[in-house]
Amino acid sequence: MFLSKQKKNQGERGNRLLVSVTVMGSAGPIRFVVDEKELVANVIDMVLKSYAREGRLPVLGSKIDNFVLYSPIAGTEALSPWETIGSFGVRNFMMCKKPGVDKEIEQDATAAINRKGSGSWKAWFNKSLNLKVCSH
Template identity: 80%
Template sequence: MLLSKQKKNDKGNRLLVSITVMGSAGPIRFVVNEKELVASVMDTALKSYAREGRLPLLGSNLDHFVLYCPIAGTEALSPWETIGSFGVRNFMLCKKPGVDKVIDNGKQAGDATITRKGAGSWKAWFNKSLNLKISSH
């Protein structure tokens, strides 16, 4: 019994991380090992995001995204650092600036996001949905 506990400690502690994706409705939560690299956590977050069918569509190329720790400042986290080295569990995943402008032979790259009609009006939609719920009383 003591040996099994030692093996678990060698792997490191497990953390429940919460990753908020810019433009998405809510955070993605999953359990990771504290010794996992930031790049691995970003990959897991993008796969979970796609599996859940969330919008806006993001793609899966890790080079197009950065992970921030809101408490640590405005610097993006290095993909080669361990996720447990920051001492926090809440992160923000953002698309790198200028990724949507990547052009390949005159066409937009296939991994770029798909724009929706009225993509910039989420605040208007949110306010409208609140007004509908309030006025129905």
């Protein structure tokens, strides 16, 4: 029975890993299962999508080029986006924004908020003020 589970886990894609990615400035790590042959760039994309789906703060955006992934064994060097995630032999990673992209992400977030609810509360407020009171 143990062998059948092991074979199922090691299909054509290879081993699957439970990775934990801590986003700098976030409350806690994001955990998900990923194929060990998955590229670092794809893992960053998965983290950003999961982060947004969970509604975490601060808002990060969705451009994978704005972020880097670090491994505890690589030291201060960021991982190459073209390396496979399983090649490092670790399962815990740290994701940070690249220097200088804070303003760009902030502008994207404010633009998204403005598009999403541009004046909806203002329209409601004006409508409530313009209600006519009927006199008997």
